Amino acid sequence: MKRDLYADVSARIIAELEAGAAPWVKPWSATPGANTPCNAVSNRPYSGCNVVLLWMAQAAGYRTPRFLTFKQALELGGNVRKGERGTKVYFVKQLAIHEKADDECSTRLVPMMREYCVFNVDQCEGLPHSVTTGKPARVRNPDTRDELADQFLRSTRADIREGHGEAYYVPSRDFISMPAFEAFLGADEFYGVAFHELTHWTGHKSRLDRDLKNRFGSRSYAAEELIAELGAAFLCAEFGFDGDLRHAGYIATWIDLLRADKRAFFTACSQASKAADYLRGLALAEPADVAA
Template sequence: MAKLARRNTAPRRHVAQEITDLIIRKLETGVAPWQRPWRSLGASGRPLCHQGSAYTGINAIYLWAIADTAGYRSPYWMTYRQAQELGGQVTRGERASTSVYFNSVKRSETDVATGEETNRVIRFMRSYAVFNADQIEGLPGYFYVHSDPVPPPPSEHQAAIDAFFSPIPIEIRHGGDRAYYSPTHDLVQLPLPGAFKSIDHYAGTKGHELAHATGHSTRLARTFGKRFGDDAYAMEELVADLTAGFVGAHLGLPNELIDNHASYLDHWLRVLRADKTAIISAASKAEQAFKWLSAFSEPQQAGADETDEADDGDQVTDEAAEDAQIAA
């Protein structure tokens, strides 16, 4: 009796869904991997195959997203076998990423009733396991990034940028591939200036993160309380973005820097739709943050830094909201 073929009980991979899910997760974190305000260190341009040709389409976007998540510096990707052929060895414990290949084949089919033969095009997708060069040991040196990128040329706004940011007494550290403010250590972490598309982009990102730092308990002690609840984080991001917009306008930076910060649009829309006065509170907090930052380079006259406030515990009335809109 012939043995029955063993069925493959392993769950079927849905590669397209995996790719889609990662892109969604990246967007949900607020950073589109193809629109970062700074270049991935050593990996500007498209991801590259082992022989130097560029990945295209969804492969480029997907590998960008993976490199962005993992912090890979090399632009090169290859299969396990390709790495071995180049004298390399995948580091133990490293996990592969997915590269997809689309193609089509023609299949001849004969109609049983008429005998007519037709050709049918069948499109298919295959997936391959690939590793970034940073996950592989022993490759030729050109696969790795050995130095930091060359700093971009100075901005035409350089003098204003330096005058504005230099006196601000908040610690700024450089390195890595992330920009953030750490409330625990009360410091701003930024990639090296040379990792940004331009000094203007670097200044715009610095303004955004310093805006977060103004909310520290030793400065403006910014909180949003019960009024915004779970949306307090979205409100803080909105304040930081508005503050960065004020900084950018003050320094004459390009408008595109402000657009690049619009990462939490969906969250902001939810907050603003639920509370029509939320934007008034956010603008007020942003104005306070901007004045705090700018006071070190342009000291205000006594009383000149007073601003209308809509504190988190205050519910701005319809009449007050209308007045605020008229005043704006």
């Protein structure tokens, strides 16, 4: 019988959520260096659901979130240690289907999910030092504002109004409300919440155009909250902040969402990656805009 990869991954995430843990929260806090999982050979960061799946693997206490395939380890002159178990990651391959009807040929692309196995560099031996070491950790003060993160927030040109009560995003008026920095426990919490609201902000119809008009308590509402949670987690990892679960109360609705739609987690991860990429794009475009 053919395995259902979507159902497999969904079941793993549901099991974590049922145990009361969101698998994208703080799995990297014991890890010095870069927090976003990347391929140890190409240094390319993983994206979408693979980030969360590799964070779950990271809970084993690996020193750095750098992964590679069995074959890549051999090609580098090293090997995976005997008895080590890998972590399955997934990618979607577009399969070209050629169809002929009424003497007319057409080609359509069908997405096919593929899985492959990767190992953390700590599960290997004989690898070159350059492959096993990540970037050094960024030194920062957890009690004060972070200049790099503030620069990132400014570069988005989002209308962020600080010191105005609760944290929320208003799609109809396209602005983000944030309490004052002093109202938070520290930088980790402040930027985690800011990144959550900023991920909602990317969903505006003038940007990535996600449906933001959902009724509180609906599955669509839960899906958008999941996207914002994941987007915040991806950005927190990148800036070296310890992410935290914004609303623990959503866990039950996420379990319901994932049970109802086995692709929901993949979709949310993909949308969160798109949101983070969109924000990075704005940050990268900023210097040129200023120069002009």
